[in-house]
Amino acid sequence: MDIKKEFGKRLNQLRKDRKMSQEKLAELSELNRPYISAIEQGKRNVSLEVISKLAQALDIEIKQFFEA
């Protein structure tokens, strides 16, 4: 699987584990909901700063995005 798809799948999983909506994640990360949706679909090559915002919004460490 490519890295964008892997990351998107993992983001989706971590968000759902927390019972958080895409809207809530968008609000907390200061990103917009369609962008969150595109990331989860593996369609965005996100940057370090976006990865960092998503980790903060989910209250996790960045490395958790890259653990199985």
Added chain:
Amino acid sequence: MDIKKEFGKRLNQLRKDRKMSQEKLAELSELNRPYISAIEQGKRNVSLEVISKLAQALDIEIKQFFEA
């Protein structure tokens, strides 16, 4: 420390641990040496695909960039 500086510092450390030059890392990752240098200085907001290329070139898992 901001995430770009943290990532750059960690990349520099992992590269030196392997006694690999910036030139060699550039060659293996299909990036260019000035770009590697800028990343190590914390000046680049690298993307997932670049992070993935660097991990492959260093023969590590992506999560190792985000571990202390």
